[in-house]
Amino acid sequence: MSKKVTIYIDEKPYQAEEGQSVLQLALANKLDIPHLCYHEDLKIEANCRLCLVEHENKIVTSCNLKASEGMKISTKNKELVEMRQENLKLLLASHSKNCPKCKKNLPCPAFGLMQKYGVTSDEYQRKMLDLAIHKMVGAAELDPNLCVRCGRCVNSCADIGINFLKLEGTSSDNHLTYNENPKVDCIYCGQCTVHCPVNAIREISHLEQVEAALADPDKILIAQMAPSVRASIGEEFGQEAGLNLEKKMFTALRQLGFEKIFDVNMGADITTVVEAKELGDRLRKKFAGEKTVLPMFTSCCPGWVKFLEFYYPDFIDHLTTARSPHIHSGGAYKTWWAEKTGTDPSKIIMVSIMPCTSKKYESEMEKLTFDFQGHKLKPVDYVLTTREMAALLKKNKIDLPNLSDSEADREGTYSGAGAIYGASGGVMESALRSAAYLLTGKELPKIDLEEVRGMKGIKRATIKIGDKEVKVAVVATARNARTVLEEIKHKKADYDYIEFMACPGGCIGGGGQPLTGTFAIIKKRIAGLYSIDAKKTVRRAHENKIVQEFFNYLADKPSLASQILYTSYSAKNKFE
Amino acid sequence: MQQEELLIKLEQAGIVGRGGAAFPAHLKWKRIKDLSNPKKYVVCNASEGEIGVQKDFYILQNFSEEVFKGMMLAMDFLETKEGYFYINRNYYEQLKSKIDPLVELFKQKSYIINVFIEEPSYIGGETGALLNAIEGKKVQPRFESPSPSVLGIFGCPVLLHNVETLYDVARVATDKFEKTRFSTILGGNKNGVYRVNADEKVAEVLRKTNNYPDFDFFVQVGGGASGEIFTKEQAETATIGGCGSIEIYPSTTTDYDFLSKIFNFYEKESCGKCTPCRDGSWQLKKLLDGLDKKSEIPWLEIKPIIKVMEKGSFCGLGKSIVPPVRSYAKNILGIEV
Numbered sequence: 001m002s003k004k005v006t007i008y009i010d011e012k013p014y015q016a017e018e019g020q021s022v023l024q025l026a027l028a029n030k031l032d033i034p035h036l037c038y039h040e041d042l043k044i045e046a047n048c049r050l051c052l053v054e055h056e057n058k059i060v061t062s063c064n065l066k067a068s069e070g071m072k073i074s075t076k077n078k079e080l081v082e083m084r085q086e087n088l089k090l091l092l093a094s095h096s097k098n099c100p101k102c103k104k105n106l107p108c109p110a111f112g113l114m115q116k117y118g119v120t121s122d123e124y125q126r127k128m129l130d131l132a133i134h135k136m137v138g139a140a141e142l143d144p145n146l147c148v149r150c151g152r153c154v155n156s157c158a159d160i161g162i163n164f165l166k167l168e169g170t171s172s173d174n175h176l177t178y179n180e181n182p183k184v185d186c187i188y189c190g191q192c193t194v195h196c197p198v199n200a201i202r203e204i205s206h207l208e209q210v211e212a213a214l215a216d217p218d219k220i221l222i223a224q225m226a227p228s229v230r231a232s233i234g235e236e237f238g239q240e241a242g243l244n245l246e247k248k249m250f251t252a253l254r255q256l257g258f259e260k261i262f263d264v265n266m267g268a269d270i271t272t273v274v275e276a277k278e279l280g281d282r283l284r285k286k287f288a289g290e291k292t293v294l295p296m297f298t299s300c301c302p303g304w305v306k307f308l309e310f311y312y313p314d315f316i317d318h319l320t321t322a323r324s325p326h327i328h329s330g331g332a333y334k335t336w337w338a339e340k341t342g343t344d345p346s347k348i349i350m351v352s353i354m355p356c357t358s359k360k361y362e363s364e365m366e367k368l369t370f371d372f373q374g375h376k377l378k379p380v381d382y383v384l385t386t387r388e389m390a391a392l393l394k395k396n397k398i399d400l401p402n403l404s405d406s407e408a409d410r411e412g413t414y415s416g417a418g419a420i421y422g423a424s425g426g427v428m429e430s431a432l433r434s435a436a437y438l439l440t441g442k443e444l445p446k447i448d449l450e451e452v453r454g455m456k457g458i459k460r461a462t463i464k465i466g467d468k469e470v471k472v473a474v475v476a477t478a479r480n481a482r483t484v485l486e487e488i489k490h491k492k493a494d495y496d497y498i499e500f501m502a503c504p505g506g507c508i509g510g511g512g513q514p515l516t517g518t519f520a521i522i523k524k525r526i527a528g529l530y531s532i533d534a535k536k537t538v539r540r541a542h543e544n545k546i547v548q549e550f551f552n553y554l555a556d557k558p559s560l561a562s563q564i565l566y567t568s569y570s571a572k573n574k575f576e
Numbered sequence: 577m578q579q580e581e582l583l584i585k586l587e588q589a590g591i592v593g594r595g596g597a598a599f600p601a602h603l604k605w606k607r608i609k610d611l612s613n614p615k616k617y618v619v620c621n622a623s624e625g626e627i628g629v630q631k632d633f634y635i636l637q638n639f640s641e642e643v644f645k646g647m648m649l650a651m652d653f654l655e656t657k658e659g660y661f662y663i664n665r666n667y668y669e670q671l672k673s674k675i676d677p678l679v680e681l682f683k684q685k686s687y688i689i690n691v692f693i694e695e696p697s698y699i700g701g702e703t704g705a706l707l708n709a710i711e712g713k714k715v716q717p718r719f720e721s722p723s724p725s726v727l728g729i730f731g732c733p734v735l736l737h738n739v740e741t742l743y744d745v746a747r748v749a750t751d752k753f754e755k756t757r758f759s760t761i762l763g764g765n766k767n768g769v770y771r772v773n774a775d776e777k778v779a780e781v782l783r784k785t786n787n788y789p790d791f792d793f794f795v796q797v798g799g800g801a802s803g804e805i806f807t808k809e810q811a812e813t814a815t816i817g818g819c820g821s822i823e824i825y826p827s828t829t830t831d832y833d834f835l836s837k838i839f840n841f842y843e844k845e846s847c848g849k850c851t852p853c854r855d856g857s858w859q860l861k862k863l864l865d866g867l868d869k870k871s872e873i874p875w876l877e878i879k880p881i882i883k884v885m886e887k888g889s890f891c892g893l894g895k896s897i898v899p900p901v902r903s904y905a906k907n908i909l910g911i912e913v
Contacts, residue, residue: 046850052887082883083793083883083887084883084884086880086888090855090881090884091855092857127858149849170699171846171848171858172847172848
């Protein structure tokens, strides 16, 4: 147990853990100290100089000031307030003018600080650098002229294990840019965007396209929401992390004008069945002593897949050929649902609401298109991040927490297995629930696989399926992926099945999630997902009646099935 | 000589850091000596990034053996054999023929002195930035704590001294120290580096070196960027602080000329890490860029910026813009900024 110390902030006593910073303590007690470069999961930089406090007659930053017994801190004197305000004016010079988001009047943390501290961002002019916006393919973009050089994106990119972003140059030329090393590339995970306090790194927006489609009477709009979004979007509306708002989201999506409300969770059930079957096949071969490629890797995270295709292309054969959940359901709705309802599939606009930026990149992949009823179709047309969806709701004055509940349309029905896809370990657990049945004809004795749950970056377990042992691992972040891939490369491990995700905690900690995210918040969101699963009567993907109906439809259409269920991979170059 | 004896001599001679901070050397030595780390480093700082200051160059040109001896004494005191000689590229190129043979000579005595060549910059001489540079990291300052004496480079304590301090150490050890220091003089008739009494008054130094101007003037003492401004009258009682330099300006120097020099220097030399220094210095430069040479100086706009640089900058670089600007305003113009 760590020692407690008493410190005085503005003459009031507070209990702090020894070693805790004054800023952490203040935030934990809801005291107001402005800050931009501080993020509780990242390295302390103390660059922005906003979190100034007074200690022993000196003005110091509170982010790196450790609490010690009897310490006296002032946060309110006039000089401090002036200093913070002046700093903010300098830091955000010309911010509103340059921010495409602000032109849409969408709030960001910088905007909040400006309002709170009476800064307009027009007090000073910013030095404009002759630097172009860099696009990380279809996923995200960085605008060096909006950046406040706080270093959060750079440090989060390093923590993920990529080191694509960097701050370069001295004095006012110090700017955000990317690593030119040909062996280093972005994997589109978007962790930079979820750590940027000023929208200098942001998702590539699909909002305008979605709004245009919603206004187009000739289009049929279908919304499908990823597992994670329902447990996090409430944070954008001041709700507790992990609170499941799916039923209110279904109502909200209808209010926005979507005609059909389906669910990526249903797609996750499709993925589970396809993937479990492939795993079953590979394991069966292994048990029979035949040649097969193991361990099998999951492929539902496009960031992870890009990581493998760029950094470890020799491992491509290990990836499951199953497509990812929203691509599966998108394909299903544009074929099976369209046909059974007599809907023109070329008029359908599939919009996925995802906790992710790499799903935008995935949605644009040519290789995922398919031919149906004489049309060449994309499984998903647009991807909105959780943040974009919240912005769209706010813009339409839809007060999400206070909406009445409603259900998704019938074809959005999902099992508990689909719900946990959002958490690291969820894909593995779902697949094993179904693979066990496919291999043995019996269900696993215990449905909850606790050993693959939780925030740990690498989880290892051995699961008994019948009389056989299956060795599995669950890996989150590229840094940990590298560790495990090196183990395999050097034959230090003999896994059968590995789940990989680019982001900490899995999709629930994804790059498209609300900026409120921290490891502590992500844990709460994860708890939300597992409680959805626990309450479901159908908890195995293969028992989902909708999924069964979809597979029955495909049973006599092998060509269509191969087009909309499977994919392939190839080595990738930088910026590809 | 006994180690304890040297420590007492350093204390009695009043040896202080000559990089500008004037911290008593013996305290630093003792603190590091008392640490149980198996490995410690001695580092000599020959970055000398202040405008116009050349005393470290002068010392290396004329007394490099003593500087290396000072390093050796410090290494012996800490019972270590490894050190870094951190020198800016311009200096190294001119002094290579003196430094390289000394490194070789000490190598034969089994002292490893690594020459680290720095790309010349103001920040490069800042303690944290210097240590980061040696470790191959970004040349930016570090937090004050832990002190380099505890955690300097590669996880080990570092005894870091300026060139002149190490020279003083060698002089003390051989009982030749005479409470003098080196002063760079600029803007006079006989510019150069002079050995002067450590507590000499500025005007006296100018007279003794035949640099006292025959025109009206003011001086900047302790660095051509960060040094304080004194009038001709104040120079009679002011002592030479900081890194010991004296720069003479004729009274005809315009506010614009003086402030441009300072603002341009800070704008160029900020490392870019923290808001007040990076953005503040650029805004200051821009304020003057928009003026013609005879316009009023916009003090009302300058004031909040230099204040936030003073109170809010991450390291000493940003803070050090305040003494020259504030003392210039006060002593020359009679205004409080």
